[in-house]
Amino acid sequence: MTTVETSPVVRRLWQSVLALGVLAFVLGAVILVWPGDSIVFASAVFGVYLLVTGIAGVIATFTVNMSLSSRVLFFISGALSVVLGYLAFRDFNNGAAVWMMATWIGVGFIFQGVAVTVLAIEIPALPNRGWYAFVGILTAIAGVVTLAWPIGSIAVLAITAGIWLMVIGASEVVWALSARHTVKEGERRIEESLAPSGAR
Numbered sequence: 001m002t003t004v005e006t007s008p009v010v011r012r013l014w015q016s017v018l019a020l021g022v023l024a025f026v027l028g029a030v031i032l033v034w035p036g037d038s039i040v041f042a043s044a045v046f047g048v049y050l051l052v053t054g055i056a057g058v059i060a061t062f063t064v065n066m067s068l069s070s071r072v073l074f075f076i077s078g079a080l081s082v083v084l085g086y087l088a089f090r091d092f093n094n095g096a097a098v099w100m101m102a103t104w105i106g107v108g109f110i111f112q113g114v115a116v117t118v119l120a121i122e123i124p125a126l127p128n129r130g131w132y133a134f135v136g137i138l139t140a141i142a143g144v145v146t147l148a149w150p151i152g153s154i155a156v157l158a159i160t161a162g163i164w165l166m167v168i169g170a171s172e173v174v175w176a177l178s179a180r181h182t183v184k185e186g187e188r189r190i191e192e193s194l195a196p197s198g199a200r
Contacts, residue, residue, distance in 0.1 A: 012063060013126075014179035016056055021172025023052060028165030031158050046101070046161065047085045050108050054081025057115065070118050077111040084108050099151075105161050106147035113140025127182035128175060135171045142168060 027045050057078025061071050084104040116136030120129045142164040151157045 013060075014176045014183065016060070017172050018176035018180070020053055020056060021169045021176055023169070024049060024165045024172065025169030028162045028167075028169060031162030031165070046105055049165065050081045050085030050104070053108075053112060054078045054083075054085055057081060057112070066119060066122055070115075070122050073118055074115045077115040080111050081108050102146050102151055102157055105157075106143040106145075109143030109146060109164070110140050111143075113137060113143060127179040131171075131175045131178065135168065135175055138171060139168050 027049050031045055055078065057074050059078075061075040061078065066074070084107065087104060113136045116139060117133050118136075120126055120133035120136060123129070126132060142161075146157075146161060146164070149160070151160065
């Protein structure tokens with residue numbers, strides 16, 4: 001798979017990752033500024049994040065050129081995130097247990113991280129594959145830590161997940177901007193190679 005063949009895929013990918021990275025960073029910052037003790041607020045923030053990333057994952061299943069196994073993984077990851085986001089909203093009035101919220105967040109992070117890492121491995125022409133794989137691994141680690149670390153209060157959970165969201169979001173933004181530069185540079189070189197000799 002050449003750089004020319006994958007440039008439309010990479011272009012869509014870096015735009016999506018940039019938007020999701022900004023969203024994650026902003027949501028993480030909001031949580032850190034106002035961790036609060038309200039399960040409703042925390043559920044709302046993570047519900048939004050899981051729903052948006054889940055929908056993006058499902059869309060990627062049908063728009064990004066990947067193997068069948070990766071397509072299935074992305075679809076499961078996206079669908080699971082949508083379900084987890086729905087559960088967060090559903091329990092607004094009931095008040096979910098802290099361990100349940102930690103499970104939603106942790107599982108969501110793990111599946112998203114694995115899907116991103118697999119995509120980085122499967123697309124050789126992906127700009128800065130190592131960094132993109134790092135984002136995936138970092139996201140999966142965030143999920144494992146969230147699940148494994150005994151968290152006793154919603155405030156501690158919010159702060160922990162908020163920090164992870166900011167770190168993951170910042171990493172996604174860095175990769176997206178770097179990929180954008182690579183795509184633009186590749187397009188410029190292609191235009192120069194296709195231009196008539198006299199026009200160069």
